[in-house]
Amino acid sequence: MPDKRLSLYFQLLNEIGIVSQLSRTLLESRMEHGMLLPHFSVLNHLIRVGDGTTPLKLANAFQVPKTSMTHTLARLVDAGFIEMRENEKDKRSKSIFITRAGRAFRDQSIQSLAPDVQALAKELSMKEVQAMLPALEHLRKILDRQRD
Amino acid sequence: MPDKRLSLYFQLLNEIGIVSQLSRTLLESRMEHGMLLPHFSVLNHLIRVGDGTTPLKLANAFQVPKTSMTHTLARLVDAGFIEMRENEKDKRSKSIFITRAGRAFRDQSIQSLAPDVQALAKELSMKEVQAMLPALEHLRKILDRQRD
């Protein structure tokens, strides 16, 4: 593969990395209680996709090592934003539930971020976003498949 | 702003975060010497954009805090992949140069990753990549501007 082609793909992933970094910093600067992006992401996921899921499924959803997810969940339990219950059917496994406080925190984080998203929306239309999403999902699925 | 609109933008950033995470893991699994994505990214940048730049400029290029860049650069110096020289004109500042070993390591990393990129290219054409890039750059610039 010629260098030019290779570097195009590198450029794509580099650009994605920088955007990821920027949005992470933005979110974290708006959140309270010292919560970080992974904490918010988990809470948001529990609401969007539904709770009762397991730590491993969450780790897979965010593509982080399960050991990192353990840590993130422990922090959320400490903060009172989630509950971890034993799974009676499979004693190895646990189930995660979001608490009232967790919902409140997630809602509040979104509200704190709303002005930023509004500003973003002024320059990047929903149409443009909708155009980007399928390609990104496609890319994610490819990379996900390659991981094995 | 209605929830639906808000969540579309969240979904975009979430998807970008996951792809970023996936590509990071992939790259790091292919690199030797315990180097991580930031180390590779800096070396790659020094070659693509040219060296002689400063730590602060690098921090800005990757949108990380300058204190993180200090750490990354120290690691690269230790590994013998870059050199840091004093700037005679401005004694506060330093200049970064990539070494022969740094170039070799960067080239080798790219070679190690080439098969993965090839596999990726089979499913995601250059055309698709070229279609994604402008939108991502646009998004990056908007977020970058908002940061201030």
Next chain:
DNA sequence: CTCATATAGTTCGATATCGCACTATATAGT
């Protein structure tokens, strides 16, 4: 049923990350 293997999650240690506070140097205002 028993044993080998797979799976879910945690612990531990090494390193990365980053905010805050700090030093040193440069620049601007008067």
Next chain:
DNA sequence: ACTATATAGTGCGATATCGAACTATATGAG
């Protein structure tokens, strides 16, 4: 020139991240 402010980079401490090894439970092969 003198002082206030801005800028480049670093040191430190708290926390996050992650690979390797571990425990506990489940599943499958015979």
